[in-house]
Amino acid sequence: MNSVELFANMIMKEACRVQASDLHIVPRQKDVAIQLRIGKDLITKRCIEKEFGEKLVSHFKFLASMDIGERRKPQNGSLYLQIDGSEVYLRLSTLPTVYQESLVIRLHLQASVQPLSHLSLFPSTAEKLLSFLKHSHGLLVFTGPTEQVNKKDVKRIASF
Known part of the structure; x- marks a missing residue:
């Protein structure tokens, strides 16, 4: 696995561990913010370089069978991932911004159906x-x- 895949797996595991509902990859002027929505709060977890952020967005788009070459139009996609033995359903939405393309990933943790x-x-x-x-x-x-x-x-x- 390359560094982008390892980082993507790490942030997805962290998002599942803290039971975040969304993961945001938000480009800014000089960097890219990785944010988690936990309850009603949007918490910035870390900032990464712009180039690495672009590769990270492309990685998730590829996994969701989205067009990685299209960065000027909004796109939606979805996929299932196995994270720490649990199946997680992800819905992805991209949106072009002034700086780059932003990505929001909605996490749907698969829980057993209760009575x-x-x-x-x-x-x-x-x-x-x-x-x-x-x-x-x-x-x-x-x-x-x-x-x-x-x-x-x-x-x-x-x-x-």
Whole structure:
């Protein structure tokens, strides 16, 4: 493995370890900031040289089968990675900036589906939801802020 691959693996392991929701690679005038979103905070973990940052963005784009030659248009991609024995789903988004191309990686840590009783619902709301699930047809719509109504909750309900 070359230095870019080793660094990419290291920052992904760190992001998973601290349970970051996003990893940002943000070019600035003289360097590139590596930032992690942990809860509501965006924390700058380190700064790297611009050339190395460009190679790092290209590495992630290559892994996600994105066009590494296109730097002037926004792109989206996704991939699964094995990190410390766990499968992690990554969604990547690039955006051209004044300095270079920035990259945001959304991390979706794969956790086991927990039973419906672990949802944070009031008992009366849970009973009403369960009664809806007994019908053979219909539509349930879940809304809320990002990460509040997530895929794991829907999987819990679907597995009922």
